[in-house]
Amino acid sequence: xxxxxxxxxxxxxxxxxxxxxxxxxxxxxxxxxxxxxxxxxxxxxxxxxxxxxxxxxxxxxxxxxxxxxxxxxxxxxxxxxxxxxxxxxxxxxxxxxxxxxxxxxxxxxxxxxxxxxxxxxxxxxxxxxxxxxxxxxxxxxxxxxxxxxxxxxxxxxxxxxxxxxxxxxxxxxxxxxxxxxxxxxxxxxxxxxxxxxxxxxxxxxxxxxxxxxxxxxxxxxxxxxxxxxxxxxxxxxxxxxxxxxxxxxxxxxxxxxxxxxxxxxxxxxxxxxxxxxxxxxxxxxxxxxxxxxxxxxxxxxxxxxxxxxxxxxxxxxxxxxxxxxxxxxxxxxxxxxxxxxxxxxxxxxxxxxxxxxxxxxxxxxxxxxxxxxxxxxxxxxxxxxxxxxxxxxxxx
Numbered sequence: 406x407x408x409x410x411x412x413x414x415x416x417x418x419x420x421x422x423x424x425x426x427x428x429x430x431x432x433x434x435x436x437x438x439x440x441x442x443x444x445x446x447x448x449x450x451x452x453x454x455x456x457x458x459x460x461x462x463x464x465x466x467x468x469x470x471x472x473x474x475x476x477x478x479x480x481x482x483x484x485x486x487x488x489x490x491x492x493x494x495x496x497x498x499x500x501x502x503x504x505x506x507x508x509x510x511x512x513x514x515x516x517x518x519x520x521x522x523x524x525x526x527x528x529x530x531x532x533x534x535x536x537x538x539x540x541x542x543x544x545x546x547x548x549x550x551x552x553x554x555x556x557x558x559x560x561x562x563x564x565x566x567x568x569x570x571x572x573x574x575x576x577x578x579x580x581x582x583x584x585x586x587x588x589x590x591x592x593x594x595x596x597x598x599x600x601x602x603x604x605x606x607x608x609x610x611x612x613x614x615x616x617x618x619x620x621x622x623x624x625x626x627x628x629x630x631x632x633x634x635x636x637x638x639x640x641x642x643x644x645x646x647x648x649x650x651x652x653x654x655x656x657x658x659x660x661x662x663x664x665x666x667x668x669x670x671x672x673x674x675x676x677x678x679x680x681x682x683x684x685x686x687x688x689x690x691x692x693x694x695x696x697x698x699x700x701x702x703x704x705x706x707x708x709x710x711x712x713x714x715x716x717x718x719x720x721x722x723x724x725x726x727x728x729x730x731x732x733x734x735x736x737x738x739x740x741x742x743x744x745x746x747x748x749x750x751x752x753x754x755x756x757x758x759x760x761x762x763x764x765x766x767x768x769x770x771x772x773x774x775x776x777x778x779x780x781x782x783x784x785x786x787x788x789x790x791x792x793x794x795x796x797x798x799x800x801x
Contacts, residue, residue: 422777430767430773436763454765455765455768458736460619461622467488468587468619469485470485470558471557474577475584477792480799484640486783487785489562492558497771498550499547502543513601542593546593553586564787599615599744610673611670624655624656626729632649632722648799649725653719663705698742712728
């Protein structure tokens, strides 16, 4: 079926989008470099927050693509290509991680021999928490993600021209392999890059905590872009409020899922009352972090839960755009709350820095540039997918 037969007319996104993305990226990057020169520790941790946010956008979007293939979903096919474009962040992760790899000593206490020697627990973790193995793990995981990204996305784009339905079957098989790999690898990344900031602390549920926020964030990014594109006629006239409702319902589901995981982690640690476990929460309940902790509860659960509870809200594009932006900001705040108390040199006192803002500005610019570049080369709809028409005709 051709793009004309399904009623899709490809239109170029305005060039001003590229200008906006380039401006944000250049300004954010330039200020970020200045931050590294002035205060490398603060800049490294602020950059780590943004890096983990980009990981959420990239690998979370690839997970949504893989999930659609694995479960045979129809309704999401018309905007799967948007998630594919967002997943294009993945090949850049190997480059974006370089500033962090050169500044590990400013980020992780376990990179300092004197600190390790003074702790029996850290000595026991040395076979895992050591710089060479840490770098190998990280690069290895990013490469694995890139390989899965390459094959899944290549088949999807190839189908636009060949219309070969066997490519869908191939992607189903690849996606079925990616999903368990994703679960293990996202857990390892969460453990390595965030939990080991305070290496004496541990939580077996921490990987699921980051997973829930990652998918929540990827869904919000997808929802926001789909609505913006569709409102300006870049997608398809058949994409309607019922499609929006399903996206809103998924965001609601992951709001609840994140809250369940977050509360379960807190409850188990509170009930056990072990010093090695409670200390992590205590660091987030002193020196101004108490306000941030309470803000997490409100922004990440209470407000989005009651906002998305309404059927009408999930059917209205304007209200969904608002909550999508809210969710993206809430996830970033959550990552900030996870990472920044690790800057223990300030006695776990909360302190804001202009560097906390410049890196996300650069990240938004990068995402815009990637999206604009790919939209110039490829269709915004997977016009060769045999499920596309059923997705366009979707009804609740």
